[in-house]
Amino acid sequence: MKYTVVLNGCSRNIYSQAEETASFVAENLGSAPPGRCILFYSDAQNKEELIALSPAESLLLVKVKQRDPEYYLSLLTGLLQNDTSSLYLFPGDLCGSELAIRLAHRLGGSSLAAVEKIEEDGEELHCYKTVYSGYLRAQLSLRQKPYCLSIARGGDTRRCRKAVKVLKFEELDATGFEKGSPLGEPEYEEEANGGLELEEAPFILVAGQGVNSREKITRLKEIAAEMGATFGVSRPVAMSAWAPLHSLIGVSGVITRPQLCIAVGISGAAAFFAGIEKSKYIVAVNIDELAPLVQSADVVVIDDYEAVLEELCRLIKEQPSLP
Amino acid sequence: MIAMNILVCFKVTPDLDQLPPDGWEVDRAALTVETSFVKAMINPYDESALELALRFAEDAPGPVKLTALTVGDRSADRYLKMLYALKFDRAVRLETGADLRFTPEGIAAAIAAFVSRNPHQLIIMGRQSGVGDNAATPLLAAEKLGWPCIAHVTEIRSLQEDLLKVRAQADDGFLSYAARPPLVAAVGNVPHAYLRVPTLKERLGVREKKVEIVAAALPAEEGAGCTLTGLDVIDRRRAGLKIEGATPQEKAGALYELYLKERLAKL
Amino acid sequence: MSLTREQIVEQLVGILGEDNVVTDEAVLRQSSVDRFRRFEELHGVFTQPLPAAVVYVHSTAEVAEVLKFAHKNLINVVPRTGQTATEGGLETAVANSIVVDGSRMNKIIKLDTYNMQATCQCGTPLQVLEDQLRALGYTTGHSPQSKPLAQLGGLVATRSIGQFSTLYGGIEEMVVGLEAVFPNGHIARIKNVPRRAAGPDIRHVVIGNEGALCFITEVTVKIYKFMPENNILLGYTLDRMKTGFEILRQVMVNGYRPSVARLYDPEDADYHFSHFSEGRCVLIFMAEGPKAIAEATAAAIKEIVARHPECQEVDSRYIQVWFDNLNWDASDVAEERAEILETKNIGNTTEISADWEKINVIYEACVERIRREVPDMTLVGGHSSHSYINGTNLYFVHYYNVVDCKPEEELTKYHLPIKTIIVEETLKAGGAICHHHGVGKYRTPWIDQEHGSAYYILETLKRAFDPRGIMNKGTIFKG
Numbered sequence A: 001m002k003y004t005v006v007l008n009g010c011s012r013n014i015y016s017q018a019e020e021t022a023s024f025v026a027e028n029l030g031s032a033p034p035g036r037c038i039l040f041y042s043d044a045q046n047k048e049e050l051i052a053l054s055p056a057e058s059l060l061l062v063k064v065k066q067r068d069p070e071y072y073l074s075l076l077t078g079l080l081q082n083d084t085s086s087l088y089l090f091p092g093d094l095c096g097s098e099l100a101i102r103l104a105h106r107l108g109g110s111s112l113a114a115v116e117k118i119e120e121d122g123e124e125l126h127c128y129k130t131v132y133s134g135y136l137r138a139q140l141s142l143r144q145k146p147y148c149l150s151i152a153r154g155g156d157t158r159r160c161r162k163a164v165k166v167l168k169f170e171e172l173d174a175t176g177f178e179k180g181s182p183l184g185e186p187e188y189e190e191e192a193n194g195g196l197e198l199e200e201a202p203f204i205l206v207a208g209q210g211v212n213s214r215e216k217i218t219r220l221k222e223i224a225a226e227m228g229a230t231f232g233v234s235r236p237v238a239m240s241a242w243a244p245l246h247s248l249i250g251v252s253g254v255i256t257r258p259q260l261c262i263a264v265g266i267s268g269a270a271a272f273f274a275g276i277e278k279s280k281y282i283v284a285v286n287i288d289e290l291a292p293l294v295q296s297a298d299v300v301v302i303d304d305y306e307a308v309l310e311e312l313c314r315l316i317k318e319q320p321s322l323p
Numbered sequence B: 001m002i003a004m005n006i007l008v009c010f011k012v013t014p015d016l017d018q019l020p021p022d023g024w025e026v027d028r029a030a031l032t033v034e035t036s037f038v039k040a041m042i043n044p045y046d047e048s049a050l051e052l053a054l055r056f057a058e059d060a061p062g063p064v065k066l067t068a069l070t071v072g073d074r075s076a077d078r079y080l081k082m083l084y085a086l087k088f089d090r091a092v093r094l095e096t097g098a099d100l101r102f103t104p105e106g107i108a109a110a111i112a113a114f115v116s117r118n119p120h121q122l123i124i125m126g127r128q129s130g131v132g133d134n135a136a137t138p139l140l141a142a143e144k145l146g147w148p149c150i151a152h153v154t155e156i157r158s159l160q161e162d163l164l165k166v167r168a169q170a171d172d173g174f175l176s177y178a179a180r181p182p183l184v185a186a187v188g189n190v191p192h193a194y195l196r197v198p199t200l201k202e203r204l205g206v207r208e209k210k211v212e213i214v215a216a217a218l219p220a221e222e223g224a225g226c227t228l229t230g231l232d233v234i235d236r237r238r239a240g241l242k243i244e245g246a247t248p249q250e251k252a253g254a255l256y257e258l259y260l261k262e263r264l265a266k267l
Numbered sequence C: 001m002s003l004t005r006e007q008i009v010e011q012l013v014g015i016l017g018e019d020n021v022v023t024d025e026a027v028l029r030q031s032s033v034d035r036f037r038r039f040e041e042l043h044g045v046f047t048q049p050l051p052a053a054v055v056y057v058h059s060t061a062e063v064a065e066v067l068k069f070a071h072k073n074l075i076n077v078v079p080r081t082g083q084t085a086t087e088g089g090l091e092t093a094v095a096n097s098i099v100v101d102g103s104r105m106n107k108i109i110k111l112d113t114y115n116m117q118a119t120c121q122c123g124t125p126l127q128v129l130e131d132q133l134r135a136l137g138y139t140t141g142h143s144p145q146s147k148p149l150a151q152l153g154g155l156v157a158t159r160s161i162g163q164f165s166t167l168y169g170g171i172e173e174m175v176v177g178l179e180a181v182f183p184n185g186h187i188a189r190i191k192n193v194p195r196r197a198a199g200p201d202i203r204h205v206v207i208g209n210e211g212a213l214c215f216i217t218e219v220t221v222k223i224y225k226f227m228p229e230n231n232i233l234l235g236y237t238l239d240r241m242k243t244g245f246e247i248l249r250q251v252m253v254n255g256y257r258p259s260v261a262r263l264y265d266p267e268d269a270d271y272h273f274s275h276f277s278e279g280r281c282v283l284i285f286m287a288e289g290p291k292a293i294a295e296a297t298a299a300a301i302k303e304i305v306a307r308h309p310e311c312q313e314v315d316s317r318y319i320q321v322w323f324d325n326l327n328w329d330a331s332d333v334a335e336e337r338a339e340i341l342e343t344k345n346i347g348n349t350t351e352i353s354a355d356w357e358k359i360n361v362i363y364e365a366c367v368e369r370i371r372r373e374v375p376d377m378t379l380v381g382g383h384s385s386h387s388y389i390n391g392t393n394l395y396f397v398h399y400y401n402v403v404d405c406k407p408e409e410e411l412t413k414y415h416l417p418i419k420t421i422i423v424e425e426t427l428k429a430g431g432a433i434c435h436h437h438g439v440g441k442y443r444t445p446w447i448d449q450e451h452g453s454a455y456y457i458l459e460t461l462k463r464a465f466d467p468r469g470i471m472n473k474g475t476i477f478k479g
């Protein structure tokens, strides 16, 4: 199956985009002929570094002047008019998942978001993804080519990243391109570290609604810092604006993959759990023995989180070799 | 001044977190799960969309007409009536009788067809809802209408007549647009956006208002769609080892000594 | 001469040590109110006099020392444990009060499965006790919605009641013995016996005292075999509350004891059961206990309901899922707070009781008056959740949008007028104005009317046990 990977090199999460798609390609398209990658970038980017990130042997670097999805979409629609790929792969981030669905429509194909795995089967492509807010896994079959898929985030990116040598390299300067949509160019506001730090963190502390006030969340954030953990929260906490949006973990936020995750005051709804599922080791602290997370953690403490975390923090800080 | 017509699309979904672990039983033949016993709610993203629309209407310099639309069954009617009480001008339900779980194409087509018969300039809807988890309907609606679309929206304001300020989450920050309608806004995570509650008086005031129920056939199995061919419960169980101890401090101590110390050292 | 704030704190530190005396301003503010004033609290507005300190006690002896000190120096004391009080019982009505927190007295002293009783300290969360009992195959039978938060001291002090009360009774039927400390430092232990006729039942001086007579330090409750496998849930929708009350009455009068017997009016049902109630009332039963009894009870209920053709049975799975998600823990409280702050929509409850003849009269009068007289209401409804042979309770639920008023005016504009209506109509009909949340501080104005000529007995208790009036001023007793 001929495939093309599309990456957004203007975004600072480009590394995880590249790793995620490379690992998906390695696991699902190992036997397919070498694919192609289209990578958008703007001036400020380090080109050499971007080239090294390509998950495919053939690379098209497209220099752009705008970094919004609507712009990419117009550009792609033009670029791919005569392309013969039957599969377009996008990372599972906000931009990629939007582009996949909309591009499929423009190319007359079919699409699916957050796909974990694919199997080609004659005239069909079977795709696996979680549904029912993360409680179930569905097999959904697509028939109409080209297939435009965004990948489920948080794939096991470290395991199968093998260096791909770019054999064919092209460049395109699209800075003169007008997207022809009434949407003006957006202003971009950078966030200090966005969710990127959380995504990469080896050790995270996550707080849920059981930590029931802004003050207590703030205290836990301090504890996280003292323990050397990156801090994240569940959706209700972020929706109360007790913590910034980029620290939201779960299907609506960041998918983490730490070595160690300590989750306190979190019930463990599937939509949340998807965000810590890739953790090597999960510790849950909950007063309720029946909370779903108690079953999905490696080790649990059934108690009030406050005293437990204060003490844990003290013990970790006392340790001579801080993480 | 001509009123700006805003369409807000929403979906009523079961609150799946209420289903007990042993309640997840897949009917192998029909590929369904019985969820009708759990409480229904407005999909959280759509709830934000509805509230954003109400705030937009309150603050807009010109007149605004709000239409609430759902594609779904009669379980949505009580929410539509509530939206009348919250000053939505129209509350419409497209009745299809179809299985809507994995048909974002069809739902988007139904929405687009509605808009072509009932002109609107702005569509606001949640980015994703919790049974199909398709995350596609607003995007496809925009494509079908040929409208621009902004996804992961966190804020919509009126800058001046016919010019909107839309803020959206991006992967490494935020994008702020000055946009002119028509536009589809797919609402993402919006802090502080619980839907307001109508008073009894407001509800009484609209008691006679009828939800507009329109029969709509979903376009027959479009090629672009997908077919559900399998459905399985995900087993997420891990060891769940319980730490014993008389006090929280003792438990923290045991947790640290037995399970964390070494792991932390290796980080 | 009364002591200054600093002197009070200093002496408390002398009694309990620095670690157990909290004077942090934020804590004091939080400790000056309970859920009754949570709208103010959420907005960071505190209108009540600040206490001098919150103190943590660890033993009965410490409680006695603190009370003696307060007694001697005329300092108001507010006992507390789980802090789920809803009626102002935790408000510090007097400046420089001492809030005595028993939550760290949380040992389970004995689970006696031979004599079927469990003894624990006042700060034991009911959930913890219940979990340990269930692991052994037993239960207290007590299951208030606040089970994850409330603790035994408070549960006894408020005469609380749980969802299974129609079988197990309220807390007063569960407590077999207890220990309490009186203002003069006297420690009274009421021994655990099955029954006695050794004068009036003195347990009832302590149970329901809301911290206005004594501090409860230890409680022994009955336990029962836990047999959830025999539970049978039944659910119905129906048109009229009147029919529902009549069914409840027939079930009780004919000698059946379901553990759960609940009747929701259409508004309240819409709030909880909109996915199946379709604008009707909802009636719920659970039969439990030994298999044969559970089955016989369920069969009898079915037969009684069948005589009322307007009842339509619903799948019991609706009821099961609702039941599994019913209780409130800290995270639910957090979620509620976030919602109130954003939507300015807040809900409260008022619970009363009356005999079968009067209950529907009160229900109709209250709902009608609140709707008519109080502005900005978003929900006025209620349910009956605890039935007896001679009558039942009504749990009014009232939600409103707080419009055009300062946080500190919310009470006078909405909450108090609603309470007043419910109390007035209940007194008029001859019901009881407090069914299970206690009197707190906002139903005290009517406490003498509630008791009539019997108020003499109640009032005398206060004079006898708290002659200097240092216990939780304004709670239950006037002035």
Ligand SMILES: Cc1cc2nc3c(=O)[nH]c(=O)nc-3n(C[C@H](O)[C@H](O)[C@H](O)COP(=O)(O)OP(=O)(O)OC[C@H]3O[C@@H](n4cnc5c(N)ncnc54)[C@H](O)[C@@H]3O)c2cc1C
Pocket: A133, A207, A208, A209, A210, A211, A233, A234, A235, A236, A237, A248, A249, A250, A251, A252, A253, A264, A265, A266, A267, A268, A269, A270, A271, A272, A275, A285, A286, A287, A288, A291, A303, A304, A305, A306, B017, B044, B128, B129, B130, C329, C330, C331, C332
């Ligand atoms: C479409 C959709 C997408 C969603 N996306 C996400 C998402 O990305 N991320 C996300 O998080 N959610 C998401 N949700 C919401 C999700 O379904 C849950 O509602 C949410 O995760 C619950 O958050 P929580 O565990 O913090 O709170 P709760 O479910 O309220 O759990 C709080 C827990 O704290 C415990 N607790 C209370 N007090 C204490 C204490 N003192 N000490 C220790 N423990 C205590 C309680 O026992 C309870 O288990 C989504 C929902 C939908 C429908």
Ligand SMILES: Cc1cc2nc3c(=O)[nH]c(=O)nc-3n(C[C@H](O)[C@H](O)[C@H](O)COP(=O)(O)OP(=O)(O)OC[C@H]3O[C@@H](n4cnc5c(N)ncnc54)[C@H](O)[C@@H]3O)c2cc1C
Pocket: C035, C078, C079, C080, C081, C082, C083, C084, C085, C086, C088, C089, C090, C102, C122, C143, C144, C145, C146, C149, C150, C151, C152, C153, C154, C155, C156, C157, C158, C159, C160, C161, C162, C163, C209, C210, C211, C212, C214, C215, C216, C217, C328, C436, C437, C472, C475
């Ligand atoms: C969500 C929610 C649901 C609820 N559901 C129920 C229900 O189903 N049934 C029910 O009956 N109630 C219910 N309540 C009310 C409340 O939970 C009960 O009144 C409970 O008994 C209070 O226990 P607590 O430990 O929280 O006491 P607190 O709130 O700490 O105190 C309550 C009162 O008792 C006094 N007191 C506390 N400890 C002592 C002591 N050791 N000695 C003397 N006096 C003391 C206090 O001064 C105060 O007046 C509910 C409350 C909430 C918030």
